[in-house]
Amino acid sequence: MPSIYQLKPRFQALLRPLVQRLHDSGITANQVTLAALVVSLAVAAAVALLIEHLWIFLLIPLWMLLRMALNAIDGMLAREFGQQSKLGAYLNELCDVAADAALYLPLALVTGVWPAAVVLVVVLAALIEYAGVLGPMVGASRRYDGPMGKSDRAFAFGVLATGVALGLLPAAWINGLLLLIAGLSILTLSNRVRQGLAETASAPAEAD
Numbered sequence: 001m002p003s004i005y006q007l008k009p010r011f012q013a014l015l016r017p018l019v020q021r022l023h024d025s026g027i028t029a030n031q032v033t034l035a036a037l038v039v040s041l042a043v044a045a046a047v048a049l050l051i052e053h054l055w056i057f058l059l060i061p062l063w064m065l066l067r068m069a070l071n072a073i074d075g076m077l078a079r080e081f082g083q084q085s086k087l088g089a090y091l092n093e094l095c096d097v098a099a100d101a102a103l104y105l106p107l108a109l110v111t112g113v114w115p116a117a118v119v120l121v122v123v124l125a126a127l128i129e130y131a132g133v134l135g136p137m138v139g140a141s142r143r144y145d146g147p148m149g150k151s152d153r154a155f156a157f158g159v160l161a162t163g164v165a166l167g168l169l170p171a172a173w174i175n176g177l178l179l180l181i182a183g184l185s186i187l188t189l190s191n192r193v194r195q196g197l198a199e200t201a202s203a204p205a206e207a208d
Contacts, residue, residue: 029077040099057165061158112171117178124185140199148184
């Protein structure tokens with residue numbers, strides 16, 4: 001199904017000159033991954049501590065855009081400059097899930113927003129990524145199926161945070177949109193499992 005993730009190759013092409021400069025400066029993929037997590041936690045903490053000033057939510061979409069670039073950069077550094085490692089694989093997946101949860105949860109502190117709906121989306125986001133990384137375990141590829149993958153969630157929460165900051169989205173609308181995101185997340189989870197199983201079923205059998 002369609003996903004913002006499909007735009008990744010073009011995004012990477014734009015970032016390639018910057019990635020080259022970072023590599024020349026001695027920056028590693030794991031450093032970029034950890035830096036993205038640290039800043040994500042800091043942004044989430046700032047939003048939570050200053051929740052009475054709704055404009056603070058503008059930090060979330062601004063940071064998510066930069067974080068999307070950092071997520072692409074660490075992968076490019078790893079693949080294109082021989083920095084891939086088992087530790088890097090762990091950091092890439094774990095830091096993404098932790099950063100997502102941290103950035104989404106402050107929305108639960110907004111007056112009138114259902115905390116349970118926010119937590120539900122956070123839990124589903126973790127399950128979606130877990131289903132994605134389980135692909136290689138069953139003989140499939142790492143699954144990135146949509147319609148509510150990591151990039152799509154970042155966009156959706158960026159829109160929600162902007163709406164909160166500018167006073168454009170009442171709590172009732174936010175709750176409805178959270179339920180829509182949850183529904184699309186369940187569909188995404190199903191798609192990743194089904195497509196992973198279909199990939200393994202269509203793989204040629206190994207010769208005896």
